[in-house]
Amino acid sequence: MKKGIARRAVAATLALGVGIALAGCSGGGAGAGGNAVPGEDYTGPKVSITFWNGWTGGAAPVLVPKLVEKFNSEHDNIEVKNVPQEWGDISKKMPLAVKAGKGPDVAVAHGDDVATYAAQGLLLPADDIVDALGYSADDFPEGLMDAGAYKGAQYGIPWSVTPMGLYVNNDVLKSAGIDPATVPTDKDGYMKALEALKAAGISGEWVDGYVFTGTFEFESLLWQFGGDLYNDDVTEATFNSDAGVQALTHMVDLIDKGYSPPNVAQDGNIKGLLAGQTAYNWNGVWQTTNESFNEIDWTVAPVPQIGTEQAVWSSSTHWMFMNNKGQDKNKTAAAATFVKWMNENSAGWAETGELPAANDVRNDPTLVETYPNLKPFIDSLPYAHYETSAPGITAANALITTALNEAVTGKKEPKEALDDAAKQANEILKQNAAKYGD
Amino acid sequence: MQPSTVTNLATRLPSSRRPRAARTGAARRPRAARTGAARHTGTAYLFLAPFLALFTVFVVAPSIFGLWISVTDWSPFKDTQNFIGLQNYIDLFTPGSITFGDFWQSMGATGIFTVLSVPCLLIIPLFIAILLNNNIRGGTAFRAIFFAPYVLGVAVIGVIWKYLLDTQSGMLNHILGMLGLPSDIPWTVDVPWAWVSLVIVTVWWTLGFNAVILLAGLKAINPDLYEAASLDGAGMIRKFWSVTLPGLRPVMLFVSTTTILESANMFGQSYILTKGGPANSTRTAIMYISDQGLSQNNMAPAAAMSYILFAFLAVISVINFRLQREKTE
Numbered sequence: 001m002k003k004g005i006a007r008r009a010v011a012a013t014l015a016l017g018v019g020i021a022l023a024g025c026s027g028g029g030a031g032a033g034g035n036a037v038p039g040e041d042y043t044g045p046k047v048s049i050t051f052w053n054g055w056t057g058g059a060a061p062v063l064v065p066k067l068v069e070k071f072n073s074e075h076d077n078i079e080v081k082n083v084p085q086e087w088g089d090i091s092k093k094m095p096l097a098v099k100a101g102k103g104p105d106v107a108v109a110h111g112d113d114v115a116t117y118a119a120q121g122l123l124l125p126a127d128d129i130v131d132a133l134g135y136s137a138d139d140f141p142e143g144l145m146d147a148g149a150y151k152g153a154q155y156g157i158p159w160s161v162t163p164m165g166l167y168v169n170n171d172v173l174k175s176a177g178i179d180p181a182t183v184p185t186d187k188d189g190y191m192k193a194l195e196a197l198k199a200a201g202i203s204g205e206w207v208d209g210y211v212f213t214g215t216f217e218f219e220s221l222l223w224q225f226g227g228d229l230y231n232d233d234v235t236e237a238t239f240n241s242d243a244g245v246q247a248l249t250h251m252v253d254l255i256d257k258g259y260s261p262p263n264v265a266q267d268g269n270i271k272g273l274l275a276g277q278t279a280y281n282w283n284g285v286w287q288t289t290n291e292s293f294n295e296i297d298w299t300v301a302p303v304p305q306i307g308t309e310q311a312v313w314s315s316s317t318h319w320m321f322m323n324n325k326g327q328d329k330n331k332t333a334a335a336a337t338f339v340k341w342m343n344e345n346s347a348g349w350a351e352t353g354e355l356p357a358a359n360d361v362r363n364d365p366t367l368v369e370t371y372p373n374l375k376p377f378i379d380s381l382p383y384a385h386y387e388t389s390a391p392g393i394t395a396a397n398a399l400i401t402t403a404l405n406e407a408v409t410g411k412k413e414p415k416e417a418l419d420d421a422a423k424q425a426n427e428i429l430k431q432n433a434a435k436y437g438d
Numbered sequence: 439m440q441p442s443t444v445t446n447l448a449t450r451l452p453s454s455r456r457p458r459a460a461r462t463g464a465a466r467r468p469r470a471a472r473t474g475a476a477r478h479t480g481t482a483y484l485f486l487a488p489f490l491a492l493f494t495v496f497v498v499a500p501s502i503f504g505l506w507i508s509v510t511d512w513s514p515f516k517d518t519q520n521f522i523g524l525q526n527y528i529d530l531f532t533p534g535s536i537t538f539g540d541f542w543q544s545m546g547a548t549g550i551f552t553v554l555s556v557p558c559l560l561i562i563p564l565f566i567a568i569l570l571n572n573n574i575r576g577g578t579a580f581r582a583i584f585f586a587p588y589v590l591g592v593a594v595i596g597v598i599w600k601y602l603l604d605t606q607s608g609m610l611n612h613i614l615g616m617l618g619l620p621s622d623i624p625w626t627v628d629v630p631w632a633w634v635s636l637v638i639v640t641v642w643w644t645l646g647f648n649a650v651i652l653l654a655g656l657k658a659i660n661p662d663l664y665e666a667a668s669l670d671g672a673g674m675i676r677k678f679w680s681v682t683l684p685g686l687r688p689v690m691l692f693v694s695t696t697t698i699l700e701s702a703n704m705f706g707q708s709y710i711l712t713k714g715g716p717a718n719s720t721r722t723a724i725m726y727i728s729d730q731g732l733s734q735n736n737m738a739p740a741a742a743m744s745y746i747l748f749a750f751l752a753v754i755s756v757i758n759f760r761l762q763r764e765k766t767e
Binding site: 210409428 | 624
């Protein structure tokens, strides 16, 4: 079966353009040189492939080169060149680099970038390698395969998920006479704890107006109140719904009622938590590898349910195969071999503070035994929401942060800020539709 | 910083060579035939060639390409690009268009920053240069200290200052609190403080460069002039206005021009310290252009914006040149 698919892929590639038509990326103009990613292991002559990723912080810069070195030593005919750089730089460089034939052969991107790349014809459809790996949507948290799909073809192979959690400084709680053993899970419990902290002169949660991590908190709350960022076909912003207003009002209220100081700078809250100035911080799973936590008594729990349902924000990363101008098929095949190998060896990935996307890897009991701090994050995945996947969506998402920033700095009322942002986001969605084609 | 260093060399070389070039020119002109002049020009171009080659490849060619992009609906993922005339420019001047509000807000932010930072970046370095010119003990050490921040990248200084300027746990607010002053100033979070921070950080970061150039200018002023002024009974202040400042004019022209251009091209400080906030009020033109062109792939409008910014800067530079040249003559 697997071989049949692979052979079909080769045939499709040879029958110029058929593969492209199947992938349905004619709208993005994937270019005539496009071919599908094969599922078989690469056996051809020695090639050197380039691998772009944004893993520049935490444990990843140590772990990735080790994995790459191990892969290279096990494969005589493949040499992987690891090129880490900032995530933001990758998305800026990628379109031009790939169009010029100077892009990587394989790369990792966040879920909200995959569709943008796919619409631009920068990616090769990866359905065959997904089949070769034996992956189906059920092997990942719900909705994750979709984040890497565009127009019926799979372009991204899920690699990791990074949900939010509630980080707690136990010493601060103790100083306010609160028992740190029970972490609040609902609004009542959370507000009660914040009230007790306030009585002890401590601002319990510091609300910031930046992407890291105010925007993630706002989006979590929006989903908790039953809202969503965009409508189903992502033609209209819906983050200014009642749910959005309730979510943002909750955050602004924390400041207005003295549970949070005003004017928290970016990362000010995590610094405050580590410095023992505040008790709670909504932050991503990646903070579990922050070595400064060794200095304090802390726990981490799923974020409390403030709204009417359980929900939490999560990002994800995906493997992608690049459709460089004049892309060498051997290199793509070698890249596919590399990705398969990495997926088979992904158990150690938790060391980087990211959860392996594959359910069977992540749910292996030894993972939680080795990294107990990841348990609350794994527990919250059933109700995690991933970033919206649509071409050019990050430009519209940026306006959510603008609205949040305006509201928490008191420039606008929550509803006004969200309405203004939604109006502009709708313009950008329209522009995206024109730019990337429907 | 790169372009400024190149301009610096380019501008400084001719000025320091000027006396000799003028002398040889004057000496030769009577007997130099036209062929000699041509050979002279040829040699000059030969010497210019390495720089000209780089300049053409990395500045002129991209500029022309950018001009072309700005009159098309250019997109990095389309095979054919359509000529659409001045539509991108017209959109930028049409209130209510998708880019109008944000673009002019970012131009305004750039304007505010330039107006606030340029005077500080001229006066403070001049003051420091004059102090350093006094042959004080450890002058070289001080010169190195003032220049030191300039060698750091914007990412480094940005991160350092982000720690110092944090509203709640920053060292600056902590010190202010110990002195009994307000200790909750939102240095990077709200205006006007965000502007104050951006200017302070930029001045701290780049004043060393201007100070060193001005110091070199000061050293080039003939000491006899000061002596003559003293004999005429001029005091410290009179000497500053009548000898130092006029003597510095060619250097000042260079320093003020590059400082204006650099301030108008500010990007990293806002990008790291304030994230363009609150809302988008400290998002500079370059930040917005880079976001539009590189992150959102709206290359064509972004190219048009760059040319509008360029037009503004060209006009300002010409005015600056005129003003200072007239003073010299």
